[in-house]
Amino acid sequence: MSGDQRVFLHDVSSPLTSLQLNLENAIMMLEDKKPEEIDECLKILNSCMGQVRRIVTMVRDRREVLIKESE
């Protein structure tokens, strides 16, 4: 495995873990159906969108590098 691949896997692992944990946390809160937790749940889901955007950017950047390398 190349150094670039290692760096990519390392960099993507944190936002991916955050996304996974936040979605699981949000699901648990929704299952509890406590009205006072709705604001917190929304905050978590917005945070999830931020993590998705970070991962998407990383994947797009990595794909561009790989396409250039193969040309």
Add this chain to the structure above:
Amino acid sequence: MSEDSPTILIVDDEPDLRDAIAFDFRRNKFNVLTASCGNEAFKIVEATPNIDVVLSDVRMPNGDGIELLDKIKSRDAQNPIVIFISGFADIKLEEAYDKGVDAFFGKPFDRKALLEAVNYSIKVSKQWKARKKQRVDLELFIDVKFLKSNFAIKTRVQNIGRGGTFIATPDRNAALGEELEFKIHSPSDPAFVVSGRGIVRWLRAEADATGPVGCGVEFRSLDDGGNLNLVEVINYTRTKSFIPRK
């Protein structure tokens, strides 16, 4: 903070991940502290005597997880417990366990498995704190039966860590994650027996400068009475290592 609840310090330079893990542990009735780097975390450890577990990323600016582990284990080999959550290939497993880490999780990890590992480590740590008696040095041997491959070996124990040992397997190696039964005994003290079940945490496929072919084994459950014998040996050797490299 509740005085009865365990206390965990979460160390990661990613605020979103730190918050998500903290949220999870708070829901599971932990007192939660957080830090964004190793240097900040060690200051908190020094100022807070009742921390049970430090859950730390490995690669961070301003003091990485390995430096933090070294500082914590040099201060007190057994407390607090240190568990690594790591991105890709930050440190070799055998090096991390030898330096004293109690468990190791790659990101992304399973939240239930992490919570179980934290609770298990706290339970074992409490048993150890209750037993401080020292004993004379013993020559130890281990009989091992690997349960998947049905491969058995008897060998001398070179070093024993707080949570496991290295088993030299010159003829045939085990599989990563393979479970096993073991019995540690001493010819000089027939009353000394530590038996139980373990799991292979890392493999060394070829002999190198650190040691021969073999595997790092974590003790996962001990039969009645064995834990007290083991704790006496560990307290005598005062090792920082969780699973020694040889």
